[in-house]
Amino acid sequence: MIVKPGTEWESVFARCRSVAPEAFESDRLLNFWGGRWRQEGVPTETTSPLDGTVLIGPPRLGLADAKRAVRASLNEHRTWCAASLAERKRRVLAALDELAEHRDLLALLLVWEIGKTWRSAKADVDRCLDGVRWYAEEIDDMLIDRRPLPGPVSNIASWNYPMSVLMHAVLVQALAGNAAIAKAPTDGGVNCLTLATALVARHGLPVTLVSGSGAELSEALVTSPMIGCLSFVGGRSSGGEVAARLVDSGKQHILEQEGLNxxxxxxxxxxxxxxxxxxxxxxxxxxxxxxxxxxxxxxxxxxxxxxxxxxxxxxxxxxxxxxxxxxxxxxxxxxxxxxxxxxxxxxxxxxxxxxxxxxxxxxxxxxxxxxxxxxxxxxxxxxxxxxxxxxxxxxxxxxxxxxxxxxxxxxxxxxxxxxxxxxxxxxxxxxxxxxxxxxxxxxxxxxxxxxxxxxNRPRSRGDRAEYFGGRGASWRGAFVGGELLVHAVTEGEGPVYGHFPTSTRYPPT
Structure with missing residues (x-):
């Protein structure tokens, strides 16, 4: 057995540097905020679960730089939320076209970084692209009597679905009129997210990509008054800690946590x-x-x-x-x-x-x-x-x-x-x-x-119009999927569907 020629890590990383030299240096990745790729952050290395190959890891920021990134995102948000929906759709669709052009490279990064099979990695990228295209076609009605949040959406997600969950959410949030901050997962996926962010940022979308310790950056990414909504995907222990920080804040939030299915x-x-x-x-x-x-x-x-x-x-x-x-x-x-x-x-x-x-x-x-x-x-x-x-x-x-x-x-x-x-x-x-x-x-x-x-069939997170949420301790905050995802990251009349400390409101199912 050999690694199929052309899929070796050295070849894959070289392709990333060729496609997005602004984001990939020979020995490190860069963080992105305020429309610029930045060297702030301590470079790290990690290993691939495939075979122990050494990979470039996330450039870890400290709290002060993370606060600067959030402030820059808020400034972008104030400009972006005034853009017309037609302009937002035009830019998002252009970004999707460029992501699609590099679909196989994004998938190979998922294989190396988080151990997906080739079939599963391609599906992860495709679900992101197809899902956001659907939102671009359907979002007009979803935004009737809705307006963007007062600040950007902060996204903290686990490592297992960087494209179909995290990047998908970021792009839909941008369609809805918000700037979006993505924290790169510590355990894997940062190279894929870096490439995706580079391709998306070329089209003027208000995205921010930062890396670092969740505990260290929480003051900036979770409790900062500049954040309009927190979207979190992870385990119950870390989700409970995040929820505790949000108590009495009144901040909109989406906290997807685990449960025994x-x-x-x-x-x-x-x-x-x-x-x-x-x-x-x-x-x-x-x-x-x-x-x-x-x-x-x-x-x-x-x-x-x-x-x-x-x-x-x-x-x-x-x-x-x-x-x-x-x-x-x-x-x-x-x-x-x-x-x-x-x-x-x-x-x-x-x-x-x-x-x-x-x-x-x-x-x-x-x-x-x-x-x-x-x-x-x-x-x-x-x-x-x-x-x-x-x-x-x-x-x-x-x-x-x-x-x-x-x-x-x-x-x-x-x-x-x-x-x-x-x-x-x-x-x-x-x-x-x-x-x-x-x-x-x-x-x-x-x-x-x-x-x-x-x-007599499994259920899944679902795509497009299908709702998604949890019961009991598996979910806190707004539910997502279809128009619920757009309502969760906008403001308007009436409460959103979700599981909150004082009430729970389920959509028709």
């Missing part, structure tokens, strides 16, 4: 259908906010469930996403590649071992030995699939999302037990029920603490 199996018989969904659920190693890491199964169906589940996980393919046997070979079609880093792998292995030690039963443990790797490569960031039966209540796997290729199965005997087990995390983003009778499924779905519930 469950797939319930009750009075069900279409096992080939479930097997297909099981395999598909491992896309990107389940490093998604809408992944399904928990199956809650009717005890009397457990043997049939295993007969469908185990062959599906045995067929999973994973390994180095750019490894080929011959230079002319296409990039491999894999279910997933590495996790974000070796620290996450060790954390999950320790959690699995601890759960087994406390009584969980291992149903399946895969191996790295037969996967696609380069000769002698570093595989520390790779984790083979694992499935456990009945994790004990003392284990994090009982109530929290593992964010990796680790499934847990819980057996139940009654509908009440099914619902209690599926609601173990006090709220989630999505859930699904495998059930032959749709009437029964819909009745049970009404009691699930999930924003979206699928019947």
């Amino acid at each position: 469950c797939w319930g199996v009750w009075e069900f018989s279409d096992w080939p259908l479930l097997a297909r969904h099981v395999r598909a659920s491992f896309e990107y190693g389940k490093q998604r906010c809408t992944a399904y890491p928990r199956y809650v199964v009717q005890r009397s169906l457990f043997d049939d469930f295993l007969a469908a589940y185990l062959p599906a996980v045995r067929e999973l393919t994973f390994g180095h996403p750019l490894a080929v046997a011959d230079p002319a070979d296409p990039l491999p079609e894999l279910d997933f590649g590495p996790l974000i880093n070796d620290v996450k792998v060790k954390e999950l292995r320790d959690t699995v071992d601890d759960a087994i030690g406390r009584g969980a039963v291992p149903l399946f443990r895969g191996s790295l030995e037969e996967s696609r790797f380069l000769p002698g490569q570093d595989t520390a960031a790779y984790l083979a699939p694992v499935s456990l039966l009945n994790p004990p209540p003392s284990s994090p796997l009982h109530h929290a999302e593992p964010f990796g290729p680790v499934d847990t199965v819980v057996l139940v005997d009654t509908e009440a037990e099914l619902l209690a087990a599926m609601n173990a995390s006090n709220g989630s983003l999505v859930a699904s029920l495998a059930c032959d009778d749709e009437t029964t499924a819909r009745r049970l779905a009404a009691y699930l603490q999930a924003f979206k519930v699928g019947v």
